[in-house]
Amino acid sequence: MKSTFIVLLLCQISIAFGQTDPLITDIPNRHTTSLNGKWKIIIDPYEIGFFDYRYEESPWGFFQNQKPVDKTDRVEYDFDTSDSLNVPGDWNSQRPELLYYEGTVWYKKSFNCKLKPGHRLFLWLGAVNYKTYLYLNGKRLGSHEGGFTPFNFEITNLVKEKDNFLVVKVDNKRIREGVPTLNTDWWNYGGITRDVELIDVSADFISDFFVHLRNGTSNIIEGWIKLDKKLLGRRISITIPELTISSSFSTDTSGVASFSLKGSPVLWSPENPKLYSVFLIYNKDTLKDKIGFRSIETKGGEILLNGKPVYLRGICMHEEIPMRRSRANGPEDAKLLLGWAKELNCNFVRLAHYPHNEYVTRMADSLGLLVWSEIPVYWTIQWENQGTYNNAEQQLTENITRDKNRASVIIWSIGNETPVTESRLEFMRNLALKARQLDNSRLISAALEVHHDQKNENEYWVNDPLGEYLDVIACNEYVGWYDGLPMKCDNITWKTSYNKPFIFSELGAEAPYGNHGDNLTRWSEEYQEYFYKQQIKMLKKIPFLSGTTPWILADFRSPRRLLPVIQDGWNKKGLVSEKGQKKKAFFVLRDWYKEIEGKGK
Numbered sequence: 025m026k027s028t029f030i031v032l033l034l035c036q037i038s039i040a041f042g043q044t045d046p047l048i049t050d051i052p053n054r055h056t057t058s059l060n061g062k063w064k065i066i067i068d069p070y071e072i073g074f075f076d077y078r079y080e081e082s083p084w085g086f087f088q089n090q091k092p093v094d095k096t097d098r099v100e101y102d103f104d105t106s107d108s109l110n111v112p113g114d115w116n117s118q119r120p121e122l123l124y125y126e127g128t129v130w131y132k133k134s135f136n137c138k139l140k141p142g143h144r145l146f147l148w149l150g151a152v153n154y155k156t157y158l159y160l161n162g163k164r165l166g167s168h169e170g171g172f173t174p175f176n177f178e179i180t181n182l183v184k185e186k187d188n189f190l191v192v193k194v195d196n197k198r199i200r201e202g203v204p205t206l207n208t209d210w211w212n213y214g215g216i217t218r219d220v221e222l223i224d225v226s227a228d229f230i231s232d233f234f235v236h237l238r239n240g241t242s243n244i245i246e247g248w249i250k251l252d253k254k255l256l257g258r259r260i261s262i263t264i265p266e267l268t269i270s271s272s273f274s275t276d277t278s279g280v281a282s283f284s285l286k287g288s289p290v291l292w293s294p295e296n297p298k299l300y301s302v303f304l305i306y307n308k309d310t311l312k313d314k315i316g317f318r319s320i321e322t323k324g325g326e327i328l329l330n331g332k333p334v335y336l337r338g339i340c341m342h343e344e345i346p347m348r349r350s351r352a353n354g355p356e357d358a359k360l361l362l363g364w365a366k367e368l369n370c371n372f373v374r375l376a377h378y379p380h381n382e383y384v385t386r387m388a389d390s391l392g393l394l395v396w397s398e399i400p401v402y403w404t405i406q407w408e409n410q411g412t413y414n415n416a417e418q419q420l421t422e423n424i425t426r427d428k429n430r431a432s433v434i435i436w437s438i439g440n441e442t443p444v445t446e447s448r449l450e451f452m453r454n455l456a457l458k459a460r461q462l463d464n465s466r467l468i469s470a471a472l473e474v475h476h477d478q479k480n481e482n483e484y485w486v487n488d489p490l491g492e493y494l495d496v497i498a499c500n501e502y503v504g505w506y507d508g509l510p511m512k513c514d515n516i517t518w519k520t521s522y523n524k525p526f527i528f529s530e531l532g533a534e535a536p537y538g539n540h541g542d543n544l545t546r547w548s549e550e551y552q553e554y555f556y557k558q559q560i561k562m563l564k565k566i567p568f569l570s571g572t573t574p575w576i577l578a579d580f581r582s583p584r585r586l587l588p589v590i591q592d593g594w595n596k597k598g599l600v601s602e603k604g605q606k607k608k609a610f611f612v613l614r615d616w617y618k619e620i621e622g623k624g625k
């Protein structure tokens with residue numbers, strides 16, 4: 025018995041942690057079957073479904089979905105008579121007893137699947153927080169770490185026509201070496217939080233592509249189309265009917281066809297979010313996508329959108345629907361959150377502090393909102409831990425791979441409020457390098473912290489050495505909330521050692537909706553309103569400012585906010601309350617953005 029276990033384990037463990045197949049993109053436009061819906065679950069805080077009593081990985085784990093074969097049999101779990109949860113969905117908002125739960129939950133989904141002859145099948149998951157092991161029909165598919173990016177596995181040789189059982193072990197325990205690490209100012213929602221799809225493809229298929237305008241031009245459309253196999257000399261066509269573009273190209277030894285085409289698209293911008301239908305044809309398969317063409321660059325302290333300076337009228341947002349007290353997912357949620365941003369007269373949103381779901385970036389494409397997209401390298405993670413770096417780089421890669429064809433996304437952020445140390449600098453420098461390797465058509469940034477000039481306390485410097493490796497210098501500041509009272513804004517002079525675009529990626533003050541007082545009464549709407557008025561006065565005086573994304577669009581859940589009555593587990597810096605009500609400060613920011621709208625920079 026022991027020997028078979030070792031063999032099983034060896035063949036099981038051969039799949040190192042975080043082992044997934046190359047990411048397939050453009051899922052919304054592929055032949056898919058949704059596995060969303062009710063999934064059976066087993067809540068397993070002691071992980072008895074994974075480890076034996078010696079805390080060794082057990083070959084008889086819950087992934088076997090065992091059933092007693094006769095009356096003598098002893099099987100101490102049964103998915104089919106167990107509870108169920110909705111997928112997609114965090115578990116915290118679906119069960120009161122799971123509100124604070126951090127641990128393992130097993131999910132099981134049964135499905136039938138008639139695969140067309142010669143076709144292949146992939147299992148794709150939009151995101152699962154945090155560490156995931158996946159099994160199909162008792163076989164391990166692989167594992168994934170990171171709660172906010174997609175991953176997929178080929179299951180062609182494992183899937184049966186009837187009674188397939190997919191078992192997913194999800195563990196959202198916070199870990200020191202994780203990304204993010206132990207402490208975050210957001211709720212650690214666990215579960216299969218985004219869509220799960222079966223993707224049906226031909227034997228050879230287009231797995232990924234990148235189609236964009238060459239920066240600095242208005243008429244060169246370039247990119248590449250990648251087959252899932254390294255097939256040389258295969259013809260792939262690209263057509264953009266509205267631009268009367270139709271050309272075909274051959275793949276190189278790595279199965280990639282690169283191209284550069286002449287075309288004069290109407291350029292995508294928040295004022296005119298024009299998207300084009302792009303068709304990629306390989307063999308008898310056609311893959312389509314809706315793509316906007318725009319260029320994004322910097323010149324000295326300016327951000328140039330389609331060659332013209334732009335001021336980023338932004339707001340930060342979490343991927344949460346406060347009224348539902350749950351993770352956001354789906355087009356309706358995206359419309360609600362981005363709709364509030366549009367009401368604020370925003371042309372830009374900072375998706376904090378992790379990649380939000382693809383509905384959001386596709387909605388931003390069609391609504392006309394520029395996007396800052398970030399990976400959760402948040403506060404103080406383990407800079408010297410190679411595993412932590414690999415994980416961060418993998419999340420960055422998955423994020424860029426998924427959203428590189430979204431015109432709305434202009435900035436890849438590699439982190440937030442990270443300390444100025446040598447090991448951190450090396451870590452972040454490597455991430456910036458990786459981001460440029462993956463996509464040199466966008467701007468790289470990170471939310472930095474301010475440093476006070478010892479000699480002159482009213483001189484605030486943004487001179488973090490990481491700035492050297494970034495295209496946009498972004499800084500979080502809370503003058504008037506964590507740093508003095510709002511009047512302090514009148515005395516502050518801002519300095520930066522970089523001749524690069526400068527934005528404030530956070531500024532904010534906290535007030536529960538309906539809590540009133542005079543403008544110096546902490547936690548009152550009047551204080552928050554006064555804070556914004558004072559901040560805006562200060563911002564108007566900064567000649568090199570290219571944008572602002574105040575913290576934050578809506579109140580959000582946080583286990584770090586424990587002040588009774590005022591916070592009760594919520595960070596109340598939202599301009600919209602947890603019930604969807606607009607606070608006084610909402611209108612202060614809206615009116616300022618109206619005032620500067622159309623003024624470029």
Ligand code: GCU
Nearest residue numbers: 209440441500530575595597
């Ligand atoms: C920080 C941090 C946010 C946090 C905010 C706050 O700057 O980046 O995640 O929620 O400040 O304190 O409200």
